Amino acid sequence: MEHSAHADHSHKGHAGHIEEFKRRFWFSLLFTIPILLLSEMIQMWFRFVLEIPFQKHVLFFLSLVVYLYGGSPFLKGMIQEIRKGQPGMMTLISTAISVAFFYSAGTVFIITGKDFFWELATLIDVMLFGHWIEAKSVLGASRALEELVKIMPTIAHLIRNGDIIEIPTSQLKAGDVVLVRPGEKIPSDGVVIEGGILC
Numbered sequence: 001m002e003h004s005a006h007a008d009h010s011h012k013g014h015a016g017h018i019e020e021f022k023r024r025f026w027f028s029l030l031f032t033i034p035i036l037l038l039s040e041m042i043q044m045w046f047r048f049v050l051e052i053p054f055q056k057h058v059l060f061f062l063s064l065v066v067y068l069y070g071g072s073p074f075l076k077g078m079i080q081e082i083r084k085g086q087p088g089m090m091t092l093i094s095t096a097i098s099v100a101f102f103y104s105a106g107t108v109f110i111i112t113g114k115d116f117f118w119e120l121a122t123l124i125d126v127m128l129f130g131h132w133i134e135a136k137s138v139l140g141a142s143r144a145l146e147e148l149v150k151i152m153p154t155i156a157h158l159i160r161n162g163d164i165i166e167i168p169t170s171q172l173k174a175g176d177v178v179l180v181r182p183g184e185k186i187p188s189d190g191v192v193i194e195g196g197i198l199c
Contacts, residue, residue, distance in 0.1 A: 156168070
């Protein structure tokens with residue numbers, strides 16, 4: 001019962017991550033579309049012109065939403081990694097999106113230069129999508145392992161001093177000899193020392 005409850009809690013945790021990344025991905029993607037359409041670089045590549053009043057400020061606002069909402073899991077992850085003294089992928093992603101956002105914000109309010117708003121938004125989208133797919137894969141693998149555990153026997157027939165003793169499979173040690181009766185599942189990895197395996 002305890003194992004089942006732990007597995008159920010684990011599955012809910014993974015499912016929660018899937019929904020979180022899915023929700024944040026679609027929300028960020030929705031905001032990314034106008035960011036792309038209003039970006040000078042994208043307009044130059046696809047040879048169209050779209051200008052609106054306060055275009056730079058609109059880009060800043062849209063990107064701020066994507067940065068805070070879409071980038072939130074990575075920013076929180078970076079804080080956790082730094083607290084543990086183990087900077088990793090979350091720190092790398094957070095550094096990239098933060099540098100892109102704050103430099104681009106500077107080009108709107110302080111300095112002259114090209115912004116990176118569309119690169120920021122698309123990077124967040126790609127990272128969210130990747131984590132969404134990863135969370136789905138982890139959940140699928142976790143469920144497959146749980147199904148395997150369910151079909152594993154919980155009791156082994158240990159042969160000790162000529163007697164057969166029933167013990168939990170978790171208590172088996174290297175060198176133990178067990179009896180597997182016809183129709184039973186093998187409780188652990190091992191070598192057949194007498195009899196055979198029917199295929």
